[in-house]
Amino acid sequence: MPYQDGTFGCPVDVGLQLINGKWKPKIIYELLQQTCRFGELHRRIPGVSRHVLTTQLRELEEGGIVQRNAFLTVPPKVEYSLTEFGQRLEPILEQIMKVGEHYISQQKQEAAADPPS
């Protein structure tokens, strides 16, 4: 994430890099709720393919956000959880949720003011 000279860019850019990815915030959100196995995570995030889910998890792992715990059993079992650093991302998701809530209540008001024909 640092430049070649070892310096860093604007903190916002660094933070954005970490969660930059179509499904990453959603993944983080689900892992904040609970540690998840791969298949469970896949079910909880409708629309994502297994392949992409894998690659995004790998990238989150590289960023030190997600921890991968593989049990060498048959059948295999892999648990994903957040690192200590990953748990620090909770406020981001919390704020996103608040905005979502506000957007919803806003839309409901407009719907009430302009009732369907």
Added chain:
Amino acid sequence: MPYQDGTFGCPVDVGLQLINGKWKPKIIYELLQQTCRFGELHRRIPGVSRHVLTTQLRELEEGGIVQRNAFLTVPPKVEYSLTEFGQRLEPILEQIMKVGEHYISQQKQEAAADPPS
């Protein structure tokens, strides 16, 4: 953003929809600092093409986050700013920045503990 039946999904999903886009959070961040003309915004966000910047701005406009103000002058002048709702996204960016800061300080510590040869 609502389903056909008028209901909404999980607030986090709704919030993510609004800022889902490679450059949208960065655009919002820049507009939080100041109202910007198109060219200025383009300069402040290195890496984005004019075409994509335009489309992302249009989408943010549809989401009620960004306001477009065109002056019918010669030469033309277009100012982009955040709506009242858009300004409510500030806490999201604030938290992203905090995470970025923490990540940077973390990396610096590791660099100090493991000095370059």
Added chain:
DNA sequence: CCGGATCCTTACTGATACTG
């Protein structure tokens, strides 16, 4: 069950040229 390998389709960039 987890996920790598492959192929394919979009999305995005960069450059350039053109319009109001």
Added chain:
DNA sequence: CAGTATCAGTAAGGATCCGG
């Protein structure tokens, strides 16, 4: 100045098949 149009090249995501 603020876009739109086009083209070529790259990157990101999706679909499918295969293997431990």
